[in-house]
Every structure is written in structure tokens, then in C-alpha cells.
Amino acid sequence: MTRNVRLSAAMVLIASLSVAAGCGYNDLQGLDEDTKAAWSEVVNQYQRRADLIPNLVATVKGYAAHEQETLENVVQARAQATGIQVTPETLQDPAKFEQFQKAQAGLSSALGRLIAVAENYPNLKADQNFRDLQSQLEGTENRIAVARKRYIDRVAEYNKMVRFFPTNLTAKFILHMEEKPNFTVADEKAVAKPPEVKF
Structure with missing residues (x-):
């Protein structure tokens, strides 16, 4: 091999490595895994909440048996939420x-109504088991919010990589990656409106 051929081969190799590094293949794969991991944590926290509900319903039922409709709504909302296969x-x-x-969101709404019912029953509010469950539920709601925020951040990072040039070429033509959906608010106008405070 002559010196010029070796030099040409070395330049082709360096150029190939530069192109490969700029294509973002590994970065895209890493971000895809990050979003999947963040999503798993969201699902994990939703499952934790679903696992608390039977004990909460049983405790409330002991004090507020005639609130059957509210209790059934919570049980039904839990069944719907856990019945969706998440992959x-x-x-x-x-x-x-x-x-x-x-x-x-339906489960969150039903739980909110259940907690509101508890306000009408001083003995239930004083029950240590109910207070413990309510505290665990509040902690879980906070964990859900944190997990969702982490997922939102990961998806934003991933979606930028999928859309920005030149990594968008690798994402679209080599890996066949598309943007991932993110959490949304059902009624953005209602959320944007400041709440009314009455004294």
C-alpha cells in the first residue's frame, strides 16, 4: 500500500467517524431509553395510587356506608384506570x-369526591387509618407530579433530537423514530382561568 492510499483510507475513516458522530444515532437511542424509563416511573406511581384505593374505600365504607354511589364511582374509576394495558x-x-x-384523570376526580365526602364525617377524619391512607395518597399524588414532570422533560429532549437537523435524518430514515406524545390538559382554557376566591 502506498503512502497516498493509506492517507486516503485514514481520511475516509476519519470522515466516516465524524459523520457517524454527527448523526446522533447513540444519542437518539439513549433518549428513547430515557423516555421509556421516565414513563415506567409514571406508570409505577399511578399503580401505587391504585393499590392504595381499596384500603381507602374500605375505611370510608365503614363510616359512610350510605355514600355508596361515591364509593362505587371510585372503584369503577380505578378499574378503568388499571384496565388499560400500558406498554x-x-x-x-x-x-x-x-x-x-x-x-x-377520571380516577383523580373520583378520589377528590371521596376525600370531599370524608369532610362530612368527623369520626372518619379522626380515624388514624384514614389519615394514614390520605397522607400516603397525597404523597403519591406528589410523586405522580414529579414523575410526570421528569417524563415531560425527557420527551421534550427526545422530540427536539428527533426534529433537529441533522439528527432528524437518522431518526426518520434510519431508526424510523417519530415524536412521542406528552401529557396535556383536557381543557387548557379552564386551567388558564384564575380560580374564583370567595370569602
Whole structure:
């Protein structure tokens, strides 16, 4: 091999490595795994909440048996929320993702009504088991918010990488990656409106 051929081969190798480094293949793969891990944590926290509900319902039932409709709504909302099969593919399907979001929002709403019912029963509010469960539930809601925020951040990072040039070429043509859906608010106008405070 002549010196010029070796030099040309070395330059081709260096150019190939530069192109490979600039294509973002490994970064895209890493971000994809990060979003899946962040999503798993969201699902884990939702499952933790679902696991607390039977004990909470049983405790409330002991004090507020005639609040049957509220209790049944919580049980039904839990069944709907846990009945949705969540897989990494859910992240690629906006309709399934939205269905999961709606089920979790329904469960949050039903739990809110259940906690409001407890306000009418001083003995229930004083029950140590109920207070412990309520505290665990509040902690879980905070964990859900943190897990969702981490997921939102990971998806934003991933989606930028999928859309920005030149990594978008690798994402689209080599890896066939699309943007991932993110959490949304059902009624953005209602959330944006400041709450009314009456004294």
C-alpha cells in the first residue's frame, strides 16, 4: 500500500467517524431509553395510587356506608384506570396515550369526591387509618407530579433530537423514530382561568 492510499483510507475513516458522530444515532437511542424509563416511573406511581384505593374505600365504607354511589364511582374509576394495558408502544400511539390520561384523570376526580365526602364525617377524619391512607395518597399524588414532570422533560429532549437537523435524518430514515406524545390538559382554557376566591 502506498503512502497516498493509506492517507486516503485514514481520511475516509476519519470522515466516516465524524459523520457517524454527527448523526446522533447513540444519542437518539439513549433518549428513547430515557423516555421509556421516565414513563415506567409514571406508570409505577399511578399503580401505587391504585393499590392504595381499596384500603381507602374500605375505611370510608365503614363510616359512610350510605355514600355508596361515591364509593362505587371510585372503584369503577380505578378499574378503568388499571384496565388499560400500558406498554412502551403506548408512547407511540397518541390515541392510547390520551385514553390512559383520561382514565387517570377520571380516577383523580373520583378520589377528590371521596376525600370531599370524608369532610362530612368527623369520626372518619379522626380515624388514624384514614389519615394514614390520605397522607400516603397525597404523597403519591406528589410523586405522580414529579414523575410526570421528569417524563415531560425527557420527551421534550427526545422530540427536539428527533426534529433537529441533522439528527432528524437518522431518526426518520434510519431508526424510523417519530415524536412521542406528552401529557396535556383536557381543557387548557379552564386551567388558564384564575380560580374564583370567595370569602
